[in-house]
Amino acid sequence: MDVFKCLSLAALEALAIRVVGGRAHNDNLTRVQTGCILFAIQYLLLKYYRVFLYHKYFSPLRHIPSPTDNHFFFGQSIKKFKADTPISLYVKWMRDYPKAHLIRYLSLANTEVLVPTSVDAVKEILQTQCYSSHKSSGWRRMVKEMAGDGVITMEFDRHRNHRKMLNGSFSLANIRNLEPLLKSKAAEVTQLFDRAIAANKDGRTGVIDCTDCSTKTTLDIMGMAVLGIDLGNLRETTFNGQNKIDDVNAEFGFHKAYGIVFAPETLSKTLMFVNGFVPIRWLPIQANRDFLFATSWLDNYITELLRRRRAETKTAMDSGKYESSDSHDLLTFLIEESMPGAPAEGIKESEIVGHLLQFMVAGHETSAIALSWCLYIMAEKPDIQARLREELAALGDNIVYSELEKLTYLDNFVKESIRVYPPASGTFHQAAVDMSIDGISIPKGTAIDLIAAVLQLNPTIWGDDADEVDPTRWDRLSGDQLSPYAFVAFLQGPRICIGKTLAFMEMKIILAEIVRNFRILRVERPFTVQNPGFTLRPDGLEVRFERIAT
Numbered sequence: 001m002d003v004f005k006c007l008s009l010a011a012l013e014a015l016a017i018r019v020v021g022g023r024a025h026n027d028n029l030t031r032v033q034t035g036c037i038l039f040a041i042q043y044l045l046l047k048y049y050r051v052f053l054y055h056k057y058f059s060p061l062r063h064i065p066s067p068t069d070n071h072f073f074f075g076q077s078i079k080k081f082k083a084d085t086p087i088s089l090y091v092k093w094m095r096d097y098p099k100a101h102l103i104r105y106l107s108l109a110n111t112e113v114l115v116p117t118s119v120d121a122v123k124e125i126l127q128t129q130c131y132s133s134h135k136s137s138g139w140r141r142m143v144k145e146m147a148g149d150g151v152i153t154m155e156f157d158r159h160r161n162h163r164k165m166l167n168g169s170f171s172l173a174n175i176r177n178l179e180p181l182l183k184s185k186a187a188e189v190t191q192l193f194d195r196a197i198a199a200n201k202d203g204r205t206g207v208i209d210c211t212d213c214s215t216k217t218t219l220d221i222m223g224m225a226v227l228g229i230d231l232g233n234l235r236e237t238t239f240n241g242q243n244k245i246d247d248v249n250a251e252f253g254f255h256k257a258y259g260i261v262f263a264p265e266t267l268s269k270t271l272m273f274v275n276g277f278v279p280i281r282w283l284p285i286q287a288n289r290d291f292l293f294a295t296s297w298l299d300n301y302i303t304e305l306l307r308r309r310r311a312e313t314k315t316a317m318d319s320g321k322y323e324s325s326d327s328h329d330l331l332t333f334l335i336e337e338s339m340p341g342a343p344a345e346g347i348k349e350s351e352i353v354g355h356l357l358q359f360m361v362a363g364h365e366t367s368a369i370a371l372s373w374c375l376y377i378m379a380e381k382p383d384i385q386a387r388l389r390e391e392l393a394a395l396g397d398n399i400v401y402s403e404l405e406k407l408t409y410l411d412n413f414v415k416e417s418i419r420v421y422p423p424a425s426g427t428f429h430q431a432a433v434d435m436s437i438d439g440i441s442i443p444k445g446t447a448i449d450l451i452a453a454v455l456q457l458n459p460t461i462w463g464d465d466a467d468e469v470d471p472t473r474w475d476r477l478s479g480d481q482l483s484p485y486a487f488v489a490f491l492q493g494p495r496i497c498i499g500k501t502l503a504f505m506e507m508k509i510i511l512a513e514i515v516r517n518f519r520i521l522r523v524e525r526p527f528t529v530q531n532p533g534f535t536l537r538p539d540g541l542e543v544r545f546e547r548i549a550t
């Protein structure tokens with residue numbers, strides 16, 4: 001836009017100089033040369049104004065509390081990149097300005113970014129003015145590159161229409177039908193724990209990598225719930241004698257592909273972020289080749305599956321043998337919804353593939369991270385673990401979910417772990433129109449980072465012990481804690497997570513099985529949290545556990 005403005009202005013000025021000055025004004029310079037020089041001067045001046053002057057002297061946002069330790073050009077970007085976790089700096093700023101409703105920080109080239117820190121400010125963005133902002137274009141580009149174009153990357157009417165159609169597939173009744181699947185996967189988790197014990201020298205305890213194990217579990221669950229296929233990641237996991245999962249001989253599949261795309265090495269991660277702004281996937285390096293192979297493998301796999309299932313459905317319908325069942329995986333649901341005369345008739349194949357890919361991603365990665373942090377908390381806090389076990393002991397051996405969901409301590413524990421360790425670190429918006437938050441005018445285009453931890457770890461909302469994991473706090477909520485905008489790990493408003501109920505159900509069923517059968521003893525070694533990233537993914541979090549004698 002700036003280039004276009006400066007080009008037009010330079011062309012007009014060059015023309016004016018020619019007309020006013022006549023041929024004599026400077027015979028050595030042609031009109032094009034004059035135009036180029038004017039363009040360069042104006043463009044540099046405009047950029048200087050935008051990068052170095054605007055945020056300091058002219059921006060309507062300049063009075064909002066802001067961290068001051070900025071790099072002169074990169075603002076806080078380098079610090080964010082180097083921080084321990086994707087949320088650490090945001091939480092620090094929230095603590096530095098406890099009374100603020102909004103915080104402003106400077107990003108690359110001193111671009112201003114707002115971070116809402118109060119329940120009122122978040123409510124305005126997610127509810128009152130929910131259609132005044134949309135996901136940032138850079139973020140959407142990154143997600144589309146990884147997981148196609150589905151509900152997560154759609155906006156406004158397109159999002160509203162697709163979301164309305166998709167809501168049916170994750171209705172309460174449909175989710176309830178997944179109970180047998182979730183129980184069978186929970187049983188497979190205990191078998192995997194037993195295999196880890198059997199592979200260990202002492203024959204009594206085992207060690208698992210929490211993120212790896214949880215990812216396999218939730219990927220298997222999503223494989224069934226979304227695609228109707230058993231990916232078999234849990235069943236096929238073996239251990240190699242040094243407590244390590246033996247992945248060397250595993251065929252290329254969903255788990256490997258998602259690992260490359262969503263849990264990449266530092267170089268690949270950097271390429272992913274840079275590519276959100278400047279296209280660099282054409283660079284002939286191995287990290288790019290791996291990424292492109294994995295994303296196209298996932299896309300081809302799902303497209304083929306869709307075409308095959310569609311053909312099978314059509315054959316069954318033509319022969320009058322097709323019966324719609326009560327329990328739908330998302331793929332079957334979408335095929336039925338897109339039939340002639342059905343609500344989603346005319347939906348593009350690429351949109352169905354986008355939805356499926358994005359549900360697989362959104363559904364497995366976040367739940368896996370949430371489960372990993374639950375295991376971490378249990379390892380660190382034996383008292384919490386004991387209390388969970390005690391509550392579960394009151395139920396018989398063959399637990400049904402209707403009993404499990406009534407357990408208040410388990411419910412509190414799951415909520416509390418997601419409060420302290422929100423799996424999705426943030427959602428990244430941009431003002432779609434000029435808007436006002438907390439009485440402050442926000443110009444169209446301003447970036448807004450919605451960071452769950454900034455609300456969920458905020459001492460002004462949750463008290464001085466906001467950082468502490470205390471499941472019992474959910475029994476005595478008061479003040480702002482009662483607001484739905486104090487707990488936004490699943491977001492709120494029209495874009496609230498579609499899988500929230502399923503996430504709670506799967507976590508409770510799997511945790512119940514683990515807690516009843518195993519005692520988590522300790523965290524085995526120091527670990528890190530991946531940064532940069534869109535999730536709070538622990539890296540190398542291993543726990544040691546033992547079987548509980550029956």
Ligand code: HEM
Pocket residue numbers: 151152153163170358359362363364366367370418422423424426427428488489490491494495496497498499500502503
């Ligand atoms: C602990 C587990 C989970 C957490 C913390 C979580 C969190 C979130 C968050 C924060 C969003 C908003 C993202 C954004 O707008 O940028 C979201 C959206 C979404 N989630 Fe989840 N999620 C979880 C589990 C699931 C599951 C199990 C599914 C699968 C059914 C799922 C499917 C989705 C989808 C499809 C969206 C996009 C909704 C839309 O844009 O309308 N999530 N989730």
